[in-house]
Amino acid sequence: MTLLGLETSCDETCAAVVREGRVLASVVASQTELHSEYGGVVPELATREHLRNLVPVTQAALRQAGVTPAQLDAVAAARGPGLPSALMVGFKAAQALAFASRRPFLGVHHHEAHLYSPWISGNPPSADFESFQPNVSLIVSGGHTMLVHVQAEFQHRLLGATVDDAAGECFDKVAKLIGLPYPGGPALDRLSERGNPEAFDFPRPMLNEANDDFSFSGLKTAVRYFLRDHPEIPEDNRRARDLCASVQAAIVEVLVTKTIRAANRLGAGCVTASGGVTCNHALRKELAAACAKSGLALRLAEKDLCTDNAAMIGVLAERKLRRGWPETSLDAEIAASWPLA
8 A cells, every 4th residue: 555644733844754664754844933933833833834745845854755646545644633724735735636546535633643653763764563562651842741541453442641731842942041042952962961960959849749740841941040049150151061961861760750650550561652752862861771770661753753754644644544444524623622532
């Protein structure tokens, strides 16, 4: 099966061509520079960029894969969750292509695609579902932080999620408080590599709670008050690096501790992690160390597959269609607040 996948859930226009679990092409048009002027994603501007970029991005993916539209066997797109107007662009375009070409169409849950992205690796990237095993999965991105128990393929249940600010939001908001450029999370990560993570003691919200939920707004507020009392720190390069490292250490400790705790409690032998924040160097390092200590296998999504991309959408859609998953109606609407059920 040769499938075209589209992804426009936020601020990146993505298209990918997948065949038999192998990613033949994956093209992403980023809008980072556009939104940097505003310090965050502006939905209307993101939608306009998707409209401008979708056709050339899709053409580039097909060209790289050496595939013509007539050779496609199916079409898929992210249906949700995400920014409503942004989702509409890719989802409706995919429906239109499927209708015009009389091909099967599948709307994919963005977070469910993240669940399976750690099983895609190699050059070119290929799905390795033969190695799939039940796991506890950490999905951590700009707007979402959640723990999911994946009991089998396409069988999962949500263990916990953020009750306020997600980890990625905390990274970005703290970076903005310090005066770092957008996107703040990666900038904070780079500075923290040369900082002392024990320089400042910040709270670890909900670290000792018995549930699997997360909360990071209190940490953000603690940093705000800390900077109010120490306004000179952002101007001191060494102390600014220490501040970044200390905040990052607090976030990472919560993420890693709660993930390992859930895996041990449920008797899972494997942990996976995906989503944009999984690019963070400290999170990858500490999660690997904690899994090794607990005797858990670890699958981290490749960095190119952590951020928004259509490759994971296409791989999951193809897998589902080959397993007889019901197609999505061509009259279906987006699901901007689609829960991971």
